[in-house]
Each structure stands twice: as C-alpha cells, then as structure tokens.
Amino acid sequence: MGVWGKVKGWFRSESSDGGRAEPSFEAYLEAAGEQLREFAVAISKLESELLSAKERARGLERQAAGFRSQAEQAAARNDADGARAALEREYDRKRQSASTQHVVSDMEASIAETKSRFASFKQAVDEASAKHDELHMRALAASAEWEAGRAVDAELQAARLRRLSQDALNAEALAELRQTDGADAIDEEIAKLLRDSKS
Numbered sequence: 651m652g653v654w655g656k657v658k659g660w661f662r663s664e665s666s667d668g669g670r671a672e673p674s675f676e677a678y679l680e681a682a683g684e685q686l687r688e689f690a691v692a693i694s695k696l697e698s699e700l701l702s703a704k705e706r707a708r709g710l711e712r713q714a715a716g717f718r719s720q721a722e723q724a725a726a727r728n729d730a731d732g733a734r735a736a737l738e739r740e741y742d743r744k745r746q747s748a749s750t751q752h753v754v755s756d757m758e759a760s761i762a763e764t765k766s767r768f769a770s771f772k773q774a775v776d777e778a779s780a781k782h783d784e785l786h787m788r789a790l791a792a793s794a795e796w797e798a799g800r801a802v803d804a805e806l807q808a809a810r811l812r813r814l815s816q817d818a819l820n821a822e823a824l825a826e827l828r829q830t831d832g833a834d835a836i837d838e839e840i841a842k843l844l845r846d847s848k849s
Contacts, residue, residue, distance in 0.1 A: 675782055682775040689768045696764065700757045707750040714743035
C-alpha cells in the first residue's frame with residue numbers, strides 16, 4: 651500500500667448507514683500536510699543522528715591520533731610494551747572509526763533518498779492542491795455565470811411579459827373601439843366622402 655493509500659485509510663470513517671463514507675479532498679490534503687510535517691521531523695532527526703555519528707567518528711580519529719602519539723613517546727623511551735599497547739588501542743580506534751564512517755555513509759545515502767521521496771511527495775501534494783484550487787475556481791466561475799444567466803433570463807422574461815401585457819391592452823382597446831358606434835359612424839363618414847369625391 652502506497653503513501654496515498656495510507657493517507658486515505660486514515661480518513662475513512664464509518665457512516666451512519668454502516669457503509670464507508672468518502673472523505674473530502676480537503677481531508678486528504680490535511681492528511682497529506684500532516685504526513686509532510688511528520689516526514690520533515692523524521693528528516694530532521696536523521697540529520698541530527700548523522701551529525702552525532704560524524705562527531706563520534708571524529709572523536710575516534712582524535713583518540714587514534716592520541717594513541718599513536720603515546721606509542722611514539724613510548725618507543726622514544728624504549729618502552730616496547732607501552733608502545734605495543736598504545737598501537738593496539740590506535741588500531742582498535744581506527745577500526746571503530748572506519749565502521750562509524752561506513753554507518754555515516756549509509757546514513758547520508760538514506761537521508762538523501764528520504765529527502766528525494768519527501769520532495770516528490772511534497773510536489774505531488776502541491777500539484778494536487780493547485781489542481782483542486784483551479785477546479786474550485788472554475789466551479790465558482792461557472793456557478794457565477796449560471797446565476798448571471800438566470801438573472802438575465804429573468805429580466806428577459808419580465809420584458810416579454812410587459813410587452814405581452816401591452817400588446818394585450820392594445821388589442822383590447824382596438825376591440826373596444828371597433829365595438830363602439832363611433833367607429834361605424836367614422837367608417838360611414840369616410841365612405842360618404844369617398845362617394846362624394848367620385849361624383
């Protein structure tokens with residue numbers, strides 16, 4: 651199971667109907683952020699341990715140099731047993747120093763790999779967050795556009811209703827004029843004028 655699988659597993663919870671509820675993307679990002687913080691703390695601890703190991707190696711080298719100096723002083727005094735004991739201690743410290751240097755090299759490689767994994771994970775989280783933000787902004791823009799469209803549609807509907815209302819009023823007024831006797835009288839007057847002008 652990868653890191654993402656573990657992150658998903660942390661935030662899975664039982665829903666009220668007994669099934670598994672899918673957490674929000676924000677919950678995933680929060681879990682990934684927590685994992686990044688834990689990763690950073692682990693790297694800091696590893697680097698601290700590396701510094702301690704390097705200091706131990708330097709200490710062993712200093713001790714070896716000190717024993718070498720003691721061996722030379724013993725040899726200058728013609729103390730063969732003292733020189734032998736000091737050289738044995740120097741050899742022992744050099745062996746311990748070499749072993750510690752090997753551990754330091756392994757730790758440096760491990761820290762480099764861990765930092766690389768941390769950087770990859772952080773980049774993946776940052777990219778996912780950026781994509782989420784972009785999609786969220788696009789959704790907000792689409793929602794605003796839809797609301798604006800609804801407002802424009804409402805205004806167009808209101809204008810259409812006003813126009814239809816005015817058309818209905820005009821048609822009623824015209825119908826009312828046609829029904830009145832005055833309209834017939836005007837038609838008769840026009841017809842009479844037309845007849846008179848022909849004669």
